[in-house]
Amino acid sequence: MTDITYVPTDEGFLYLAAILDVHTRAVLGWSMATHLRTELCLDALDAVASCRGRRHFPGTVLHSDHGCQYTANLFKKRCKDMGITQSMGTVGDSYDKAMASYCTPYPCSGVKSLSKRTSLLLTIAGVSQYGWVKE
Secondary structure, three states: OEEEEEEEEOOEEEEEEEEEOOOOOOEEEEEEEOOOOHHHHHHHHHHHHHHHOOOOOOOEEEEEOOOHHHHOHHHHHHHHHOOEEEEEOOOOOOHHHHHHHHHOOOOOOOHHHOOHHHHHHHHHHHHHHOOOEOO
């Protein structure tokens, strides 16, 4: 399961794409960027491959919303190349990926006054600290 959220800073938003294992509720891979381009989600897929030490995941189903990042041809091709089957709920239905939304919110108090670089570093540390990343 995958989703994207954002972390507000004084200099703009940082976007976080996370891929969650529904069985263990562990974040398998994630990526942060200052944009919402497809590369954000491709980087999260690459993080999963790097963490697992392999590039092929036959039988894996990745559920997402209908966001343009997940429906992009590049993302579809990467999933196909990795042996991942894409799954999407109905348009406008937020209930089918509520679990992914649970894993992506970041406690944002105090983040607004920091620079993007500092916010990024603290967010990465926070993701690990709160147990959202499987180490």
